[in-house]
Amino acid sequence: MANDKHSLRVTDKYSPQVISVSSWRAFTGTLKRDLLLVFRRRSDVVNPLLFFTIVVTLFPLGISPESEFLAQIAAGVLWVAALLATLLSLDSLFQQDMADGSLEQLVISPHPLAVMVLSKVLVHWLVTGLPLTLLAPLLAVMMFLPDEGYSTLFLTLLMGTPTLSLVGAIGAALTVGLRRTGVLMTLLILPLYIPVLIFGTGAVISAVNGMAVAGHLAIMGAMLMVALVMAPLAAGAALRISLNG
Amino acid sequence: MWKTFVAWFHRMGSPKWFYDITGRWIPWFAVASALLLIAGTVWALAFAPEDYQQGNSFRIIYIHVPAAILAQSIFFLMAMAGAVGLIWKMKVADMVAKSCAPIGASMTFIALFTGAVWGKPTWGAWWVWDARLTAMLILLFLYFGVIALQSAFDSKQSGARASAILSLVGVVNIPIIKYSVEWWNTLHQPATFTLTEKPAMPAEMWVPLLVMVIGFYCFFGTILMMRTRNEILEREKRTHWVQGLLSKK
Numbered sequence: 382m383a384n385d386k387h388s389l390r391v392t393d394k395y396s397p398q399v400i401s402v403s404s405w406r407a408f409t410g411t412l413k414r415d416l417l418l419v420f421r422r423r424s425d426v427v428n429p430l431l432f433f434t435i436v437v438t439l440f441p442l443g444i445s446p447e448s449e450f451l452a453q454i455a456a457g458v459l460w461v462a463a464l465l466a467t468l469l470s471l472d473s474l475f476q477q478d479m480a481d482g483s484l485e486q487l488v489i490s491p492h493p494l495a496v497m498v499l500s501k502v503l504v505h506w507l508v509t510g511l512p513l514t515l516l517a518p519l520l521a522v523m524m525f526l527p528d529e530g531y532s533t534l535f536l537t538l539l540m541g542t543p544t545l546s547l548v549g550a551i552g553a554a555l556t557v558g559l560r561r562t563g564v565l566m567t568l569l570i571l572p573l574y575i576p577v578l579i580f581g582t583g584a585v586i587s588a589v590n591g592m593a594v595a596g597h598l599a600i601m602g603a604m605l606m607v608a609l610v611m612a613p614l615a616a617g618a619a620l621r622i623s624l625n626g
Numbered sequence: 627m628w629k630t631f632v633a634w635f636h637r638m639g640s641p642k643w644f645y646d647i648t649g650r651w652i653p654w655f656a657v658a659s660a661l662l663l664i665a666g667t668v669w670a671l672a673f674a675p676e677d678y679q680q681g682n683s684f685r686i687i688y689i690h691v692p693a694a695i696l697a698q699s700i701f702f703l704m705a706m707a708g709a710v711g712l713i714w715k716m717k718v719a720d721m722v723a724k725s726c727a728p729i730g731a732s733m734t735f736i737a738l739f740t741g742a743v744w745g746k747p748t749w750g751a752w753w754v755w756d757a758r759l760t761a762m763l764i765l766l767f768l769y770f771g772v773i774a775l776q777s778a779f780d781s782k783q784s785g786a787r788a789s790a791i792l793s794l795v796g797v798v799n800i801p802i803i804k805y806s807v808e809w810w811n812t813l814h815q816p817a818t819f820t821l822t823e824k825p826a827m828p829a830e831m832w833v834p835l836l837v838m839v840i841g842f843y844c845f846f847g848t849i850l851m852m853r854t855r856n857e858i859l860e861r862e863k864r865t866h867w868v869q870g871l872l873s874k875k
Contacts (some may be wrong), residue, residue, distance in 0.1 A: 572767040576806040622787045
């Protein structure tokens with residue numbers, strides 16, 4: 382890595398040789414650290430999944446247990462529950478780092494803040510979005526989703542949950558320094574989640590009715606790309622503001 | 627030309643100069659909006675012809691459309707002012723953005739409310755899950771988010787910057803939300819005014835509407851300047867010129 386063109390050169394007062402750390406190493410370093418932290422506090426992984434399962438269970442109890450009826454609302458219920466589970470888990474994205482001061486270290490480091498934010502979002506997706514996506518087909522069985530919908534449900538969640546994590550990171554970054562962030566973050570983030578919800582459920586319903594889903598999936602992919610490029614920058618700028626105020 | 631604009635732009639960044647110049651503009655804007663709104667309302671309610679399908683109930687368009695147009699343009703202005711505040715660190719831009727939010731939220735609410743009143747005789751329901759209505763409702767939620775974030779911070783500067791970022795994110799999202807709900811469900815008639823095409827209505831109907839739209843813009847300008855001046859006085863109350871202003875009266 383020493384010859385990497387994009388590396389940053391930092392001269393250490395105590396060791397005369399040049400220490401260079403590339404932004405890629407900063408990315409993987411943050412990734413490793415965050416994964417280790419999650420591994421040490423495993424309840425953070427399990428709780429959103431439990432929440433997801435319980436919310437889905439409420440619908441048959443609250444509305445109707447009949448299979449024809451549940452089949453119609455299955456896609457929407459699973460998507461809304463995934464949305465809420467992601468939203469509630471966003472609190473943990475920056476809160477812990479804010480409390481122990483490591484967030485400030487990330488902000489004053491010479492690497493682009495967006496790179497580290499992206500790494501943290503990736504960890505968040507790996508521990509909430511990905512398990513949700515894997516769990517969803519199982520819950521879809523309980524909701525009597527017609528067979529044609531499974532692969533599409535899985536694909537839309539696979540592309541949609543990273544978008545949710547990325548957009549949610551902006552809200553988490555804006556509210557990280559504040560007291561009682563939960564309700565405020567819901568107000569900020571849920572309106573921005575609506576397009577993902579519309580195309581996610583739209584694709585599954587199209588698949589169940591035997592229509593083409595490629596268009597829906599393409600738009601979800603486009604939304605993911607836009608979020609991937611812009612959300613880390615916005616979240617980075619928001620973090621700097623939150624730390625000042 | 628460019629130099630005069632840059633000089634003007636920089637002077638606009640000074641709260642004192644902004645306060646002085648808007649103090650001179652407000653009477654003009656207020657008189658213009660009063661004249662336009664009175665003329666437009668009388669024309670629209672008394673002289674414009676009835677709609678051959680909807681009868682007199684269509685006349686609510688003269689409130690509904692201007693409010694809906696303003697609701698969207700105010701969000702755009704708020705995001706632009708927020709961007710100016712973020713990039714050039716102009717205090718006045720932050721204050722303008724802050725003053726925009728409640729006005730925009732009220733306009734969105736007026737558009738939704740008049741839409742519901744109009745929907746009852748036309749569609750037979752107060753509310754339908756139509757694309758435009760849903761998009762407006764989401765716009766209202768975005769406004770509420772911006773207002774809530776502004777007041778959540780202890781420091782006014784951080785609140786202004788955070789809500790500037792949120793409104794920029796919102797501006798990127800508004801077209802996405804608009805098209806997603808449009809493909810999802812559509813019942814609403816297409817836009818009344820577009821820049822490229824002649825309106826489908828006869829001139830006796832759309833000319834008063836245009837008068838109302840311009841009147842609403844002037845009204846918004848007046849209210850925005852008044853709110854921003856209040857905000858300036860509030861935030862600059864420790865400065866010499868505000869103290870002088872207060873002791874003079």
